[in-house]
Amino acid sequence: MDAILQKATDEVYKLVEADDEFLRRRTIDKLRDLQYALETPEESMQRLIYLGLTTSSIRVSYNLDIFNKLVEADHPLALDELAETTGADPVLLGRILRHQSSMGIIDEPSKDTFTHSQTTRNIAKPDIAAGIQFCADVLGPMYAAIPSFLAERSYQNPTSLSDTPFNQAWNTKLPLWGWLAENPEHRARFNRFMFAQRSSVKDCFSFISLDKEAEGWSAEKPLFVDVGGGVGQQCIALKERWPGIQGRVILQELPDVIVNARAQPLPDDIETMEYDFFTLQPVKGAKFYYFRAIMHNHSDEKCVEILKNQADAMDEGSTVLLDEIVVPDTKVEWFVTQTDLVMMGQFSAMERTESQWRSMLALAGLKVKSITTYTHGFRLSIIAATK
Numbered sequence: 001m002d003a004i005l006q007k008a009t010d011e012v013y014k015l016v017e018a019d020d021e022f023l024r025r026r027t028i029d030k031l032r033d034l035q036y037a038l039e040t041p042e043e044s045m046q047r048l049i050y051l052g053l054t055t056s057s058i059r060v061s062y063n064l065d066i067f068n069k070l071v072e073a074d075h076p077l078a079l080d081e082l083a084e085t086t087g088a089d090p091v092l093l094g095r096i097l098r099h100q101s102s103m104g105i106i107d108e109p110s111k112d113t114f115t116h117s118q119t120t121r122n123i124a125k126p127d128i129a130a131g132i133q134f135c136a137d138v139l140g141p142m143y144a145a146i147p148s149f150l151a152e153r154s155y156q157n158p159t160s161l162s163d164t165p166f167n168q169a170w171n172t173k174l175p176l177w178g179w180l181a182e183n184p185e186h187r188a189r190f191n192r193f194m195f196a197q198r199s200s201v202k203d204c205f206s207f208i209s210l211d212k213e214a215e216g217w218s219a220e221k222p223l224f225v226d227v228g229g230g231v232g233q234q235c236i237a238l239k240e241r242w243p244g245i246q247g248r249v250i251l252q253e254l255p256d257v258i259v260n261a262r263a264q265p266l267p268d269d270i271e272t273m274e275y276d277f278f279t280l281q282p283v284k285g286a287k288f289y290y291f292r293a294i295m296h297n298h299s300d301e302k303c304v305e306i307l308k309n310q311a312d313a314m315d316e317g318s319t320v321l322l323d324e325i326v327v328p329d330t331k332v333e334w335f336v337t338q339t340d341l342v343m344m345g346q347f348s349a350m351e352r353t354e355s356q357w358r359s360m361l362a363l364a365g366l367k368v369k370s371i372t373t374y375t376h377g378f379r380l381s382i383i384a385a386t387k
Helices: 002-018 021-038 041-049 051-063 066-072 079-086 090-102 118-124 126-152 165-170 176-181 184-197 233-241 255-262 300-311 334-347 354-363
Strands: 106-110 113-116 222-227 248-253 270-274 288-292 319-327 367-373 380-386
Touching (some): 041 051, 051 126, 066 106, 066 113, 079 090, 079 113, 113 118, 126 165, 233 248, 233 270, 300 319, 354 380
Parallel strands (some): 248 270, 288 319
């Protein structure tokens, strides 16, 4: 058995360098299934009942900056040294760190001595840390509210943006976006979390050929309209991928976000425009109207409203590009299922299957031209639709 495990370990480390996302994700899931197959009922219980405790333990170490200290040190650090630099009681700190070592979050090479593991290095990254902190602090109470919320509503699928597990958990009528506007510390972490979500995923522009579709396009005409595009990351990525592409590149966002985008500043060849996608699209006849992770924040009814506003501006050469998750019909990856439930909890929204996307686009007067899935874990896809 030791020889088998060693061979499996060697093969796993080869995968780290292979840059094969599908094979890597499949291997992770197979190893998980093997672990679960070995568990007794009591072990399954122990693993599941303390999931929230692990997040709390990690949150304490973020507060004390433990992970950065371990990653930045060129040698293992003694418990007393960590206690002195953090001001924490060494008895308490030892209990926290031994728990994290037992979970593989950090490593304990000898008694009362700690160092980093691969997980430590992963979660010490600032954007990853912001994501974990945001989910622990803001979404944690929402997760806890889901069972009672659904029971009180007879287990009907939520559809109201103002009646969600998030609203119940935080005793607010505001949707998440409005609540974040009033809580800037959480909003800052949320923004970094959104970046971290796709930080290790290749951009969609590596898998589609917008340059070929735009051959012969006039430099004076709108080429790429990034609707609700944040501070312009995808506009920049487009120009970096195809620096010679012709046509106007336009970032559209709400006024306060546009202010932040202009403060960066953006490259001179990227225009900015204040726009609310619940109103008619003012840019007529663009080649591409691009939405990245917008629709999964909204109900079908609201999505149809957004899409109709774009369809009104499209001509025969226009294409809507939806950069979204397309849920498989079976064997759905856990990245996808957990994101789907988070969308339910935050917005009474959902991730959608291919048939659901096709039906919704049809209601907006659009038809699917192609679907290109470019990640295995998240099932991120580009849905191209025309009139």
